[in-house]
Amino acid sequence: MAKETIAGLAKRLGISKASVSYALNGQPGVSELTRRRVLDLAEELEWYPSSSARALSRSRAGAVGMVLSADPLLIGTEPYYMAMLAGIETALAEGDMALMLRMVGKDPAQERATYERWAGERKVDGVLVFDHLHDDPRPALLERLGMPFVLHGAPESAAPAVFSGTTTDHAGEAATIVDHLHDRGHRRIAHVSGPHTFLHEEERIRGVAACAAGHGIEVVPFEADYALKAGHDAVVALLQAPGDRPTAMIFGNDLMSMGGLLALRELGLRCPGDVAIVSWDDSLHCQLASPAVTALSRNPGMQGRVAAELLLALLDAGTIQTRPIPVSELVVRASTAPAWDALGAVDAGQVPAGGISPLL
């Protein structure tokens, strides 16, 4: 069977190609009767218009691109990405847009080359950009390429009105975490962040410092790189440093939190007895750890959905807008249990009463 085309349908129905097209696209110019006949025939034949022909004549690819630029190892172990992808794809599908995914290592040149090529080939109609960097070159590049984009996770303060993006209240998140640690009696804490090149890490650091200052809490900052090992090494370094040691530590993601926990065990320290832990990102890892780790639940699926919806609005209506990501919620677990509660859980690996069921 030869592939059906719009011309074939037209001939079968004894009408013109134009009428078929109008009928298919819900445009005026055809009678209701004709429209129904076209639609019925298309369904009967299981026929769909060719996407490339459509793309060519409409000058619209019908797809949105996304470059995941991170250490493949990190991407594979960070549940964050997959959950966000799911949110993005679901929202795009509802808007009848396909998702084109490209994974490159932590190589800015490749990400840049991908955008240039996509723009040149008009392969995608827009892109989703993540992990806003300090002095991020990507907005300017995309602007120059004429490629619509949405920047996810810009700080509220730095939200420029010239392009679409989501914003996160990093200071608010920081306050949630620091307030909690203050409540638990901590007066000296360490903050193991991700690389300072990420704008959101700068904002978090600022937020933690500000809130801690208000409480009279001392903060020891420590820059790391989101890897498990980095969390481990940070703890070792922090605890070997001269001076009072911190009684609590904030880690920039779940992987580093796990590394930190491992280090504490190695050093024979108890969590939360000797050092409490908070993760700036929740995941199954935090839930399964012993002790389970208190974490900021950022709902990556919903974040992806919001970003995707902004891009759809930009492409459909040219609407440039900024939308705040709903505030994250702190899920309190055993790793920051108050001393008296923690008695039964200080030994890493002991499960505090009631610490399991919420998972199942």
Place this chain on the structure above:
Amino acid sequence: MAKETIAGLAKRLGISKASVSYALNGQPGVSELTRRRVLDLAEELEWYPSSSARALSRSRAGAVGMVLSADPLLIGTEPYYMAMLAGIETALAEGDMALMLRMVGKDPAQERATYERWAGERKVDGVLVFDHLHDDPRPALLERLGMPFVLHGAPESAAPAVFSGTTTDHAGEAATIVDHLHDRGHRRIAHVSGPHTFLHEEERIRGVAACAAGHGIEVVPFEADYALKAGHDAVVALLQAPGDRPTAMIFGNDLMSMGGLLALRELGLRCPGDVAIVSWDDSLHCQLASPAVTALSRNPGMQGRVAAELLLALLDAGTIQTRPIPVSELVVRASTAPAWDALGAVDAGQVPAGGISPLL
């Protein structure tokens, strides 16, 4: 600046569109000098041929599709998928093919509808199909749609020569696991598998049974659904059942293994002292657990790469072939430590000496 086209380049160079096209595509029909001039100009202008125009005239989309059909929750927490995606995308990019990703829930109708639409719209040139089912309707559907595909993970026994696919030696994997447990002295084991609708689970069950029979080991089969809770509940059910209880358990994936571990803790049982555990899938969860869980390392990234390469070969040359996935390796950890080694690690949560460093 108006968008450049091939006609524009031709005019600038004073040659015909055809020559530009030949030069661009490395085809004969142009002098080396002309070819160079074309390529140089394209690079200077940062110009790329329109993908939709190309797709239309070549009748080739330049993209490959993949539909991830699983519980979003599972997908988000199963590192397996992301790692495989990375392998797939990398291989496709090398073959100059884009990856179109669609995520639908565990809904066969949606997966089917996606294939029908992709085929009708000629949106992708081929698809990658995963999780071979018992009486899987997808091969026949794709065949009918004329959509090239590669089926990943068919059992070696059931590898039909009519379409491309990768095969896994499930029986071999089963033997690796069962042999190991036999070595450790286990004579009664439970096998908590995924749903029997998956062909690979049937094969695993058969393989475990066969190998166990050879060793005189008794196997208690138990069907579950890959979720954390399922692993937990399986353990509870298995240990409450009358008769001798198993001294070791095999879980179909890492999530169920974690659930199983939680259940053991709840029940006050020791691992591996009372019950040893093996996971039929490795991941960071297995590595971080206490005790760390012995697991079959299946290298999802490489599996994705192999499947993608088969699809590229099929699309480029029409080559239908079957390729075996290299055998998986068993990573032995504390959860199956021999009794004497395990003395220091029986208490879930205690870290066996040397159990941490390999991670970091």
Place this chain on the structure above:
DNA sequence: CTGAAAGCGCTTACAG
């Protein structure tokens, strides 16, 4: 080796 022309399968003014 090069040029003029048809074709890929749609969409969209423009007349009727």
Place this chain on the structure above:
DNA sequence: CTGAAAGCGCTTACAG
């Protein structure tokens, strides 16, 4: 409301 025609930007026989 309908039809004939041009156009989207490439590729590819077919003559020269």
